[in-house]
Amino acid sequence: MSVQFAGTTALVTGASSGLGAEFARVLTARGADLVLVARRLERLEAMARELEARHxxxxxxxxxxxxVPASWGQVRAFTDAEGVRVSTLVNNAGFGTYGVLAEADPARADEEVRLNVGALTALTRAYLPDLMSEGTGALVNVASTASFQPVPAMAVYGATKAYVRSFTAAVAWETRNTGLRVTALCPGATRTEFFDVVGSEHAKVGRYQSPEQVVRTAMRALDARHTPPVVVSGAANRVVAVLGRLAPARAGLPVTAALMGR
Incomplete structure (x- = not known):
């Protein structure tokens, strides 16, 4: 049975496009009010008007x-000022970079860690007591199939997503008796703006999925009687994830490097 979110509020980060926008559409179709967070305010406003009119x-x-770390507290201050109690949190905001670390822009690498790890951790911590007390919503942290093995040429990105997967599984255990559904969503290549930001198609491994397919996987996990702490979108990606966990690093690294064009 599909979980309904009527009478609750969901906060979605990175909501101006891609997976974040699709999560917003699906959650409103199930009755949730929204708090949409992203850099591109005009896109958010257009989406808000569309979803309010439709649902x-x-x-x-x-x-x-x-x-920017100063924004993390700003999000909580905004929902408090609006009198909003968040029942569902989707930490989707993040980006990847491509290239060997020795040649990377240090500022860009730092930003990647701050967004993929710092913001996700800070927002989860800020809202977790509310999510637990409500017990009717969900916490979805978007990880990646890159989290299952080290990724040469995307060393920082892969490591940040490994953190997200590990962190979320631990939080799922800690909150297991509260009614909160917690999962780390691990998509592979998805037709979003991700690769435009990365700047290289070498970062793509496997067939593309659509945002609709990936979010459908997440919602099936939330609808399950026992939500899995980690869910991988796509059958082929699930095979890759299993192999990534089982293969010794010395064996897996050359294969991954070759797939990444390195």
Whole structure:
């Protein structure tokens, strides 16, 4: 049976496009009000108007850059000022970079860690007591199939997503008796703006999935009687994930490096 979110509020980061926008659409179709957070305020406002008209929900928007630590507290301050109690949190904001670490822009690498790890951790911590007390919503942290093995040429990205997967599984255990559904969503290559930001198609491994397919996987996990702490989207990606966990690093690294064009 599909979980309904009527009468609750979901906060979605990175909501201006891709997976974040699709999560927003699906959650409103199930009755949730929204708080949409991303850098591109105009896109958020357009989406909010569209979803309010289509589903009769209320959508609030906050344009801010979660790669800046000062914004993390700003998000909580915004929902408090609006009198919103968040029952579902989707930490989707993040980006990847491609290239060997020795040649990477240090500022860009630092930003990648701040957004993929710092913002996700800070927002999870800020809202977790509310999510647990409500016990009717969900925590979805977007990881990646890159989290299952070291990724040469995307060393920082792969490591940040390994953190997300490990962190989320631990939080799922800690909150297991609260009614909160917690999962780390691990998509592979997805037709979003991700590769435009990365700047290289070498970062793509395997067939593309659509945002609709990936979010459908997440919602099936949330609808399950026992939500898995980690869910991989796509059958082929699940095979890759299993192999990544079983293969010794010395054996897996050359294969991964070759797939990444290195």
């Amino acid at each position: 009769g929900i209320m959508a609030r928007v906050l344009g801010t850059d979660l790669g």
